[in-house]
Amino acid sequence: MGKIIVVTSGKGGVGKTTTSAAFATGLALRGHQTVVIDFDVGLRNLDLVMGCERRVVYDFVNVINGEGNLNQALIKDKRVENLFILPASQTRDKEALTVKGVARVLEALKKRFEYIICDSPAGIEHGAIIAMYFSDEALIVTNPEVSSVRDSDRIIGMLSSKTRRAVQNLTPVKEHLLITRYIQKRVNSGDMLSIQDVQEILAIPLLGVIPESPSVLKASNAGIPITLDKKSDAGLAYLDVIASFLGEEPPPREKKGFLTRFFGN
Amino acid sequence: MTIFNYFRTLRPQQKTAAVAKERLQIIVAHERRLRNSPTLEYLPQLQQEILEVVRKYVIIQNEHIKVHIEKEGQYEILELNITLPDTEKGQINIQKSSSDVT
Numbered sequence: 001m002g003k004i005i006v007v008t009s010g011k012g013g014v015g016k017t018t019t020s021a022a023f024a025t026g027l028a029l030r031g032h033q034t035v036v037i038d039f040d041v042g043l044r045n046l047d048l049v050m051g052c053e054r055r056v057v058y059d060f061v062n063v064i065n066g067e068g069n070l071n072q073a074l075i076k077d078k079r080v081e082n083l084f085i086l087p088a089s090q091t092r093d094k095e096a097l098t099v100k101g102v103a104r105v106l107e108a109l110k111k112r113f114e115y116i117i118c119d120s121p122a123g124i125e126h127g128a129i130i131a132m133y134f135s136d137e138a139l140i141v142t143n144p145e146v147s148s149v150r151d152s153d154r155i156i157g158m159l160s161s162k163t164r165r166a167v168q169n170l171t172p173v174k175e176h177l178l179i180t181r182y183i184q185k186r187v188n189s190g191d192m193l194s195i196q197d198v199q200e201i202l203a204i205p206l207l208g209v210i211p212e213s214p215s216v217l218k219a220s221n222a223g224i225p226i227t228l229d230k231k232s233d234a235g236l237a238y239l240d241v242i243a244s245f246l247g248e249e250p251p252p253r254e255k256k257g258f259l260t261r262f263f264g265n
Numbered sequence: 266m267t268i269f270n271y272f273r274t275l276r277p278q279q280k281t282a283a284v285a286k287e288r289l290q291i292i293v294a295h296e297r298r299l300r301n302s303p304t305l306e307y308l309p310q311l312q313q314e315i316l317e318v319v320r321k322y323v324i325i326q327n328e329h330i331k332v333h334i335e336k337e338g339q340y341e342i343l344e345l346n347i348t349l350p351d352t353e354k355g356q357i358n359i360q361k362s363s364s365d366v367t
Contacts, residue, residue, distance in 0.1 A: 201290060
């Protein structure tokens with residue numbers, strides 16, 4: 001049976017969709033049957049970030065309403081084996097995602113996939129709640145910045161009260177903190193919250209840190225998940241995140257030494 | 266810029282990240298308390314109902330009534346603070362005797 005993982009944050013623009021695309025692609029690269037679902041009905045963007053926007057025919061809401069079946073709606077990634085995308089509907093509103101309908105689709109996906117990644121919309125309304133409702137685990141995407149940290153704390157509160165696991169008194173949703181857009185230089189100069197600061201405030205286990213990187217924008221421009229860019233520091237950081245998510249020791253990344261920093265490679 | 270300002274900019278009092286952390290710790294702790302305490306959930310309604318009772322006798326605005334809960338050890342202290350208007354205009358002509366209401 002597949003595991004349902006929600007990628008959530010409360011605040012918008014922190015990197016939920018980038019993370020969903022990168023994380024799902026990374027899991028599939030490691031040979032796991034993976035599907036990534038866009039829960040942002042009305043504002044779909046995962047298709048663009050994944051580079052499959054012109055292949056969308058049926059969507060999540062169509063499947064819920066029985067206007068198309070799951071196989072028609074699932075888009076198979078052309079670059080990575082084992083990777084599928086379920087796009088959101090662009091013409092409906094978030095209320096179209098009913099608890100019953102979403103439950104039915106997720107049950108069907110759980111039989112077929114090992115990992116079901118749910119890309120949550122921003123906010124704390126219906127769309128975000130339904131995205132987290134059935135989750136087993138959660139990636140809380142947080143920028144080292146006051147509004148993002150506060151909103152993440154709000155979302156952590158909702159994970160422990162508004163999800164199926166909370167309502168039915170099951171084992172709580174397993175939470176992972178993912179810090180994105182991190183700039184070590186600014187942390188060193190005291191202008192940015194450090195990893196330790198954010199972790200201390202939110203008090204959930206840290207899964208990984210993704211550095212701010214120009215390659216992320218380039219990748220989304222091209223519709224390529226950042227984990228497919230072998231030269232990107234952010235892409236490599238996501239691969240490390242996936243390794244630790246799968247319970248492995250992350251491979252030691254070569255740090256630029258004193259001499260290479262001065263003389264180049 | 267005086268010579269003192271010059272030295273002050275050389276050594277700023279506190280880095281902005283430290284300020285951010287401190288502010289976050291305070292607001293997050295406050296919001297968690299609100300979330301996790303079942304007693305605090307009924308607080309806004311309690312405040313509204315007390316306000317309605319007081320309004321039968323005195324003209325007051327929402328901001329003139331403050332309900333506050335504090336935890337001290339095992340006890341929770343409910344503090345109620347009503348600011349009455351100082352002019353007599355604020356008094357409503359009460360037909361009934363006030364003993365009806367206590």
